[in-house]
Amino acid sequence: MIIDSVFKEFINVVRENKNYTIGLLNGEGDVVDCSDAALIGGHRDISSPDPYNLYYPVKAKNFDYGYLWLNGKDENLSLMGNLISDSLNIRLTYEITQSTLKQNITEDDRLVKLLLDDESFDMNRILGLIEEMGFDQTRSRVAIYIVNEQGFDNRKIAKLKLMPEGEGNLCSLLSRYALLIFKAVPENLENQQMKSYIGKFLRMLKDLDVTGDGYWIGSVQRKLRNYKESYRHCLWLKDNEKESRDKIVWFMDFLYDYFMSEIRLNDVRDVFDYYHDFGKDTDIDELIQIADSLLSNNFNISQTAESLYLHKNTLVYKLKKYEESFHIDIRGDFKGRFLFVLISASLKEYRKRRRVGEEL
């Protein structure tokens, strides 16, 4: 028990002063430990203190550890008794708090490990642990992934659990440098409200000196099974949004890019390869530029032409050529527009691979 090791430290200090003897009594007054080993096993009448023997309850975090007994013939016995008693109770409170924190963080680590386990996702074990922890599984949560190249201080992460803002969150250091928090969030927040809510939480983390070189915020999830998806979205952001150092990057801002990245662009290229070979003279860079510009201008031809510094008729001429080459309707049909964006994305990938010297 914590009291045993802590009280040994007190005994060692008190032994340096021959004026005093301290003992630890159980609830019945039996001496269970003492600075004078010969007195261990004896009995004291707690209800009858006298000028040479004082008794103080030892209590921390609503748990009774028995009584502190102080014996001595010093005129300052009472002052010393109060000091030792306060110190003992405070030290016990400190040790219990530290121990609870470690236990909490260990439970969080275990749960996060189970939730992220791709190979053997075991819902029964997860539910068992959740019940043990008293974890509220009905709340929606969002993954926050923070990387600090200097490494995180484990004690600060543990203490985060005690903050009111830490309630309902799951917090785990995946490595010394990577912190994952599944932050509980209110229901039905709009995108901007969510950013404001999470932003406030991150500012609180900074106040705690828990800072990162980058912050990636995943998708909001309600089902436990999907928590790992939120985490995976953070990792996707980290890998694909290179300009994110020291910034907060929100997955919901990159939905289009994410889904585009999930499409097997090789398939797209293979499908249109035949047509592309017909139009050998197609300027790939120009096609990509036009597709990007069309996308950012909602396929409005006039605005796109303006942003590309082209005459509208020139742009229409180029689009007609693409339509003929790929057998799609870019200007009039939603499906055609979608396919044109896919072709552009596949050519972008092709261009990237060619630039790094890959044989194609």
Add this chain to the structure above:
Amino acid sequence: MSMKIVLARVDKRLLHATVTLNCDPFLNADYVAVVGSEYDNDPFIVSVMQLCLPKTMKVKILTEEGLLDFLNQNDSPRTTTVLVIFKDLASVRESVKRGFHVDEIQMPYPTLSVASKNLADYFSEEELADIEYIQKQNIRFYFQTTPFQAKDYGSFCK
């Protein structure tokens, strides 16, 4: 290299104030410097007070003069972090007079709510004079008893 003060607090409970700071990450200090205690000359009492905290955190019971000496000497190759607890405002004032400086000082709330009251309801004239003197040295005060509470600077700006 240097001493970094991670928190300065006025609390008459001195080292025992750490019980309310137990959950504060600032408590990850290398030293807790208790300033203005009458116990500074009794090594046994210092040893007992040290028992409040684990051995990784050293307790120094210092006079105001000793605080300055302590903060100015550091042979450690890395930055040493210090939590300073003053016995009272007079002790802060005396330390400031001797050259102690910190950006802000934490005061525990005198009661649960201070918002609607005047500082004069809680501090004596001498203490108010101490506060004014210390503020003039560009040191801010704020009320905060536990780390869970927001810092209240406003009460000291009235």
